[in-house]
Amino acid sequence: MAADAKGLSPDVRVLRQDDWDKWYDTLIRGFGGVPESAEERQLWNSLTEFDRSIGVWDGDECVGTAGAFSFRLTVPGGASLPVAGVTMVSVAATHRRRGLLTAMMRRQLDDVRAWGEPLAVLTASEPAIYGRFGYGNATVSLTAEIDTTRVRLSVPDGTDDVRVRYAVPADVLDVCEAVYARLVPARPGMLARRPGWERLGVLDPESERDGASPLQCVLAERDGETVGYARYRVKPAWEPSGPHGTVIVEDLAALDPAADAALWRFLFGIDLTSKVNVRGRPVDDAWQYLVSDQRRCRPSLRDSLYVRPVEVGAALEARTYQAPVDVVFEVEDAFCPWNSGRWRLSGDAKGASCERTADAADVALSVRELGAAYLGGVPLASLGAAGRVREVRRGALAETSLAFGAGVPPWLPHGF
Numbered sequence: 013m014a015a016d017a018k019g020l021s022p023d024v025r026v027l028r029q030d031d032w033d034k035w036y037d038t039l040i041r042g043f044g045g046v047p048e049s050a051e052e053r054q055l056w057n058s059l060t061e062f063d064r065s066i067g068v069w070d071g072d073e074c075v076g077t078a079g080a081f082s083f084r085l086t087v088p089g090g091a092s093l094p095v096a097g098v099t100m101v102s103v104a105a106t107h108r109r110r111g112l113l114t115a116m117m118r119r120q121l122d123d124v125r126a127w128g129e130p131l132a133v134l135t136a137s138e139p140a141i142y143g144r145f146g147y148g149n150a151t152v153s154l155t156a157e158i159d160t161t162r163v164r165l166s167v168p169d170g171t172d173d174v175r176v177r178y179a180v181p182a183d184v185l186d187v188c189e190a191v192y193a194r195l196v197p198a199r200p201g202m203l204a205r206r207p208g209w210e211r212l213g214v215l216d217p218e219s220e221r222d223g224a225s226p227l228q229c230v231l232a233e234r235d236g237e238t239v240g241y242a243r244y245r246v247k248p249a250w251e252p253s254g255p256h257g258t259v260i261v262e263d264l265a266a267l268d269p270a271a272d273a274a275l276w277r278f279l280f281g282i283d284l285t286s287k288v289n290v291r292g293r294p295v296d297d298a299w300q301y302l303v304s305d306q307r308r309c310r311p312s313l314r315d316s317l318y319v320r321p322v323e324v325g326a327a328l329e330a331r332t333y334q335a336p337v338d339v340v341f342e343v344e345d346a347f348c349p350w351n352s353g354r355w356r357l358s359g360d361a362k363g364a365s366c367e368r369t370a371d372a373a374d375v376a377l378s379v380r381e382l383g384a385a386y387l388g389g390v391p392l393a394s395l396g397a398a399g400r401v402r403e404v405r406r407g408a409l410a411e412t413s414l415a416f417g418a419g420v421p422p423w424l425p426h427g428f
């Protein structure tokens with residue numbers, strides 16, 4: 013390859029099986045260099061999709077890594093779209109800020125297009141990295157620290173019919189996965205899990221416990237059927253005033269309101285604890301509507317899933333719209349110029365078409381804003397109010413923003 017402006021000739025190539033150890037060591041070092049347990053390393057090896065992963069090589073040395081998992085993502089309307097789950101991105105600190113990430117993003121987005129996947133998605137180690145490549149933050153997740161000495165839950169009818177029982181996390185993986193799988197179509201942003209991914213949820217390296225217990229699990233059952241599960245840890249604390257342990261919720265899923273409430277009631281009530289910490293939850297997590305005092309739950313939000321339309325037309329056609337929409341977008345996409353220009357989107361709750369057009373634009377925006385709004389969690393009107401989206405035809409932004417809503421806030425249930 014010809015040398016680039018910063019003096020490097022990046023040799024970007026598809027990952028080979030026998031390069032994985034070097035490649036993965038580069039990645040681990042890029043994230044600080046703390047080694048993973050043998051079990052965790054083996055799991056990531058088995059999850060690596062070699063033909064969808066790339067490395068940058070400087071002679072024999074691996075200096076850049078990136079992968080793209082083949083996921084299916086739920087989009088508004090319930091369709092399950094093949095997407096590239098961008099992951100494992102790193103550049104050796106000896107080679108940073110010389111364009112290697114840019115070279116990998118170029119190669120990867122060209123590949124994703126060739127694979128026919130209309131979206132690339134990722135979670136970012138730092139939010140400032142990916143906007144320049146057309147990724148927009150499309151979902152947020154909820155973190156909370158609930159003072160369970162003061163906050164009470166009022167549970168819905170039927171909660172007492174749900175039995176909560178302990179189980180060994182690894183022994184009940186299949187029933188937990190079955191609960192998870194039933195929830196995937198109901199919420200945009202959720203990922204259908206490929207075989208093997210469920211094991212990530214029960215990896216329990218001691219190095220990540222920070223003084224808390226090994227992973228614990230309870231099942232919620234009704235009439236012998238599993239209707240939910242929770243995975244959590246307990247971190248004990250003994251203070252002069254008494255026990256003040258914390259329950260750290262790692263994962264919770266339930267098929268109906270009573271099962272959900274039964275699990276939260278259990279977690280709120282564990283003896284010798286005075287706090288429940290949750291993170292990575294949906295912004296509308298139901299317990300918030302059951303508590304006596306939201307303020308003492310100290311909720312906060314964090315950016316989560318970034319979405320990058322790789323094929324604007326195919327992406328906009330794949331979802332539905334909660335109100336009829338007929339709009340011409342003027343899209344600007346400097347990094348993937350095949351998306352730039354005008355697109356007419358016509359659709360409603362049943363389906364949509366999106367085609368190139370020579371008609372005048374109604375709404376002008378960059379592909380990054382389109383990615384942010386795509387799952388229905390970030391209103392186009394709000395992006396308009398921020399000056400990130402421009403209304404060309406009067407009234408078009410409000411109409412389009414309404415149509416783009418998803419009814420339920422999108423949520424990414426786990427990182428990757």
Ligand SMILES: CC(=O)SCCNC(=O)CCNC(=O)[C@H](O)C(C)(C)COP(=O)(O)OP(=O)(O)OC[C@H]1O[C@@H](n2cnc3c(N)ncnc32)[C@H](O)[C@@H]1OP(=O)(O)O
Nearest residue numbers: 099100101102103108109110111112113114134136137140
């Ligand atoms: C999906 C995931 O896997 S997220 C994980 C991302 N990886 C990490 O955070 C690991 C540690 N960090 C790294 O490995 C590297 O710093 C990377 C991958 C973030 C960046 O790699 P580099 O090769 O240095 O990026 P590159 O030189 O192509 O930079 C391109 C542009 O992005 C900017 N940029 C790169 N990293 C950052 C950052 N962390 N914050 C803000 N801007 C950044 C550069 O300044 C440059 O801007 P310019 O074009 O205006 O000069």
